[in-house]
Amino acid sequence: MEAVTELDEASLRGQADVWKYMLRFADSMALKSAVELRIPDIIHSHDHALTLSEITCSFDSASPSPDITCLSRIMRLLVRRNIFTAQPDGGDSGETLYGLTHSSRWLLHDSEFTLAPMVLMETNSTLMEPWHCFSQCVKQGTPCAFEKAHGRDIWQFFSEKPEFNRLFNDGMSCTAKITMKAxxxxxxxxxxxxxxxxxxxGGTGSAVAEIVKLYPSIKGINFDLPHVVAIAPEYHGVSHVGGDMFDGGNIPNTDAIFMKWIMHDWSDNDCVKILKNCRKAIPERSGKVIIVDVVLEPNGDGMFDDTGLVFDLLMIAHASGGKERTESEWKKMLELAGFPRYKIIKIPALSSIIEAYPV
Structure with missing residues (x-):
């Protein structure tokens, strides 16, 4: 009888897990609404916890009659997810005071280090459509879900839709700042x-400019497609060079090459081509390539290991053949490109640093 009870408990837990994962999108949508309503910013601007009435009073003039009951139900879930705190106001009204947590402080729009633009980007309905195409990708053997959803790759789509290009650039910019700081x-x-x-x-050169600012003796070169560097601002100690990383003669000769969140956008074959071209541009004995990217730990229990696996699926959704890689996958790819030695350096971020050496 006891064994049956344990089996029933396990079965019930299995059902509960399916419900949880089936409806996990609700977490994303509740988070998105909080960012769109600027609730973290409103609480932060008052420098203390607020009631829902006080929060809604700070909404813009386009919200003349907000639904506080609807908001309370959204906040209830976000409190359970530790995005906000909730405590009684201590008065006769019986109202609840909502405060910030370490999580919601990452959602402040005007903070130097914020994930708010990334939340708005990844929860945008257009960018979520490709997630519905995963089963087609499996059946038809083409991994880019974005093309299935929208008929063209993400870069072409953005070139035709300036508003989405801005959304993407804002999301990439905020995560780049966080990664560079780490x-x-x-x-x-x-x-x-x-x-x-x-x-x-390097895009418009902000990353190499940050490095040069900290290491002023370094001569920084920002290398990207000509139309990208054409609009790059001037940075002290940084020059902009237009070219194609797939063209072996384009990358300027240098002591070291830096690549942040580049490899995960491309297939293994494309990455090997890029890395071989990088190898030609650095000294045989003293040169190195510094890669900032995710190193997957499929069975890891680190702070960002679970997110790394989700990011790998994000590559299916948005990239053309891109992927996140385990250490063994990095090792194989680096060896094929002529980098027999490498070192992985953990940093306080989703990404790690992979130093690769030609000898």
Whole structure:
């Protein structure tokens, strides 16, 4: 009889898990609504916990009659998810005071380090459509769900839709700041003895500019497609060079190459091509490639290990053949590209640093 009870308990737990994962999108949508309503910003601007009435009084003029009951139900879930705190106001009204947590402080729009733009980007309905195409990707053998949902790849889509391009750039910019801060904090001595540094796929140059600011003796080169660097602002100690990382003769000669969140956008074959071209641009004995990207730990219990697996699915949703990689996958790819040695350096972020050496 006892065994049957245990079996029933396990079966019930299995059912509960299916419900939980089936409806997990509700967490994302509740989080999105809080960011759109700027609830973290409102609480932060008052510098103390607020009631729902006080929060809604700070909504913009386009919200003349907010539904406080609806908001309370959203906040109830977000409190359970530890996005906000909730406690009685201590008065006769019986109202609840809502405060910030370490999580909601990452949702402040005007903070130097914020994930609010990334929340709005990843929960946008257009960018969520590809997630519905995963089963087609499996059956038809083409991994890019974005093309199935929208008939073209994400880069072409963004070139045709300026509003989505801005949404994407805002999301990438906020995560880049967070990653760069973690890298410059955790990569002690990594740029010592580097006289020139090329940021391959560096966009408008903000990342290499941050490095040069901290290491002013480095000559920084921002390398990206000509139309990208054409609109790049001037940075002290940084020059912009237009070219194609798939063209072996384009990458400027340098002591070291830096690539942040580039490899995960491309297939293994494309990454090997890029890395081979990087190898040609650095010294045989003293050169190195510094890659900032996710190193998957499928069975890990680290703070970001679960998110890494989700990011890998994000690559199916949005990238053309991109993927996140385990250490063994990185090792194989680096060896094929002519980098027999590598070192993985953990930093306080979702990404790690992979130093690759040609000898």
């Amino acid at each position: 890298m410059l904090t955790g990569y002690k001595g990594g740029f010592d003895n580097v006289a020139t540094l090329v940021d391959v796929g």
